[in-house]
Amino acid sequence: MGFRLSEHKSIHIQFEEIQNNTLNLDSVTLFETVKSKRFNQSSHCFIVSHSETGLHLQADYCIGLDWLGNTGRSLYIEPKINATSAQLFNLKIEDESEEVQGEPEIFNSKEFELDYLKMLLQVTGIPESNAVINGLIQIDWEAKPxxxxxxxxxxxxxxxxxxxxxxxxxxxxxxxxSYYKVQENLTNRVKGKILVGQHIKQNVFRNRFISTYCEYQQFGExxxxxxxxxxxxxxxxxxxxxxxxxxxxxxxxxxxxxxxxxxxxxxxxxxxxxxxxxxxxxxxxxxxxxxxxxxxxxxxxxxxxxxxxxxxxxxxxPPFWIDMPRLFELYVYSKMIEANPADRKTIHYQFSTFGNALDILVSKPDFQMVIDAKYKLKYNNENGTIHEDIRQVAGYARLKKVREKLNVTDDSTIDCLIIYPDMENGINILSFENIMKEENRKEIKAYYKVYKLGVKLPYIERNYL
Structure with a gap:
């Protein structure tokens, strides 16, 4: 039996829940084998914190299934996101804005089950995004299934x-x-080399003296x-x-x-x-x-x-994890390519310079922008911002190689955009025209020329009790 969580949610597990409601030294020792697990440098599979009575499990940005140390119990994180829980999860990140005071507004408690397969179909259906899809999944074939x-x-x-x-x-x-080997019993001819053992079994012992068992190469599919x-x-x-x-x-x-x-x-x-x-x-x-x-x-x-x-x-x-933030990045990239077919060569994914990799860089002469795709729902809140993210995207816009790629030779400031999931009010078509519309792109008031844009993700409509 295992524990089940949705993305961003948490659970506290008591010692008694592991070993038949019996608290002893063995159960405490088993709990110590449960450690936090990372998918990569930017994402955790799940985060573990220990206490005197048990442990606290916090789901992060990945979905998947894994063992909890040596306890014999598993953790299953499913692709469900909830706006309220996501805001509470992001409270751990310092918010320096003077406009945001106290607890975040609880604007929506509806839970959405993401259709991650439809997102994958979208990504793999566009040649540009399909070509850079590596690193989405980790599978531990060595672990016990x-x-x-x-x-x-x-x-x-x-x-x-x-x-x-x-x-x-x-x-x-x-x-x-390609060339491939063919083994065949030929009549009245020899091709390639004779397989002596098979020839004796198939022909000599059966008095088929006009047949020869041969192996030869053939070119085909x-x-x-x-x-x-x-x-x-x-x-x-x-x-x-x-x-x-x-x-x-x-x-x-x-x-x-x-x-x-x-x-x-x-x-x-x-x-x-x-x-x-x-x-x-x-x-x-x-x-x-x-x-x-x-x-x-x-x-x-x-x-x-x-x-x-x-x-x-x-x-x-086997235990596995799927990197949802990267899938979201690729989904946004594929939607932009799909919506701007004539300008697909001006949309650059993971433009790298000096160890920095931008999610998306648009170099169209009349539409120059640095875009960062963030799989975080805190941006749904009108004043919800994560300053660390904004500093990151603004820093990208200051890189000289980025300005050279965009042919910016004066002192003008490059527009920065953070794209995030918005399950109710987000847009579906990421054309340049839609991105530039004021009703879609919201300016982050504390910063100059930094905007945010919600994108609607596909989800499965089910009734949850």
């Missing part, structure tokens, strides 16, 4: 969508062709990599078909992707073993193949290489 209900499995749908979208990109460009991709596609297709409810409104889009990819693999075999991929050298011209093969191996490992596992209702999954 955790038993959960299929409906609570967030890892497998994520991997399936990621694989199918990458496969769709491969099919669009055309399947890779039915090579090991494509056979492996087809095998994984069959697993993914079976999983999607047997668990439509896990994909919700995304099911039709995912099924369309499967139908799009299937004809390309019709003449390709699915007979392959994973060990055959170990010595393959990836061609940099086919970058999507390396990604698809890696994710495909995760999917087969998740199902223990048994396709019947795709239909079970209770499953085991």
């Amino acid at each position: 955790i038993a959960i209900e299929q409906q609570n499995d967030k890892l497998t749908p994520f991997l399936v969508v990621r694989f199918l979208q990458t496969l769709k990109s491969i099919v669009r460009k055309g399947l890779k062709k 039915n090579h090991v990599e494509n056979r492996f991709l087809k095998k994984v596609m069959l697993f993914a297709s079976s999983y999607v078909e047997n668990h439509k409810d896990l994909f919700g409104s995304n099911y039709s889009d995912i099924q369309h992707t499967i139908n799009f990819c299937h004809p390309a693999f019709e003449l390709i075999s699915d007979q392959v073993e994973e060990y055959q991929l170990k010595h393959i050298k990836h061609n940099p011209f086919y970058k999507d193949y390396a990604t698809a093969l890696q994710i495909g191996s995760y999917i087969l490992k998740k199902f223990a290489y048994n396709i019947t596992q795709t239909t079970t209702e209770k499953v085991t999954t």
Whole structure:
């Protein structure tokens, strides 16, 4: 049995909740094995603080599932965000504004379950954002798997969508062709080399004196990599078909992707073993193949290489974490590319200089802006600001390389924008025109030419009691 949390929320666990309501030295020792866990330098998976009676667990900006030390209990953080809890969570950050006094206004207590699969579909559907999607997920294959209900499995749908979208990109460009070995019993001819052992078994012992069992190389699409991709596609297709409810409104889009990819693999075999991929050298011209093969191996490992596992209702999954702040950054980037197709080359993601990486830099002559995507709901409050974030984005705008990239030669100040999730009043279309509208872009009063903009994220409509 494990503990369940939503993003940003917290829970206090008493010693008695771990070992059959018995407080003893062993239970205290087990609690000491529970430590905070980081996803990267900027995000925690969860934060732990110990007390005399137990421990306090605080969910951060990641969703996932993991063991709590050696207690034998697990922690499951689901993709639900709540405006009120998010404000309280962000109180730990110092707010220096004189305009904000006392406790934050409790403006909304509605809880939204984020449709993280739709966000992933959006990101992987745009070539520019799909090309920089690495680092979204961490999976601990060495740890003991955790038993959960299929409906609570967030890892497998994520991997399936990621694989199918990458496969769709491969099919669009055309399947890779390569040399591969073929073993065949030929009649009245010899090709390649004779496999003596097989020839004796198949032909000599059976008096087939005009046949020769040979191995030769052939050039085409039915090579090991494509056979492996087809095998994984069959697993993914079976999983999607047997668990439509896990994909919700995304099911039709995912099924369309499967139908799009299937004809390309019709003449390709699915007979392959994973060990055959170990010595393959990836061609940099086919970058999507390396990604698809890696994710495909995760999917087969998740199902223990048994396709019947795709239909079970209770499953085991390795501990994993999904970086929601990075997914949000990529979502914003993909929405901007989608809404400004003619200016897509002026939208730069992770522009780096002197160890600093900007989320988004827009270099269009009449629209020059430094944009930072912050997965924080505190900005929903009219006066809600985090000064550390504003100093960061303003600092980016002062970098000489940024000004050179924007061709700013005078002393003018570059506009800065913080984009944050706003589930009720945010905008959906991130065109330059929409971003510049005064009713959408709000000026942060304590700063000069620093603005904030809410973006609506896809969510699943359910009734929570």
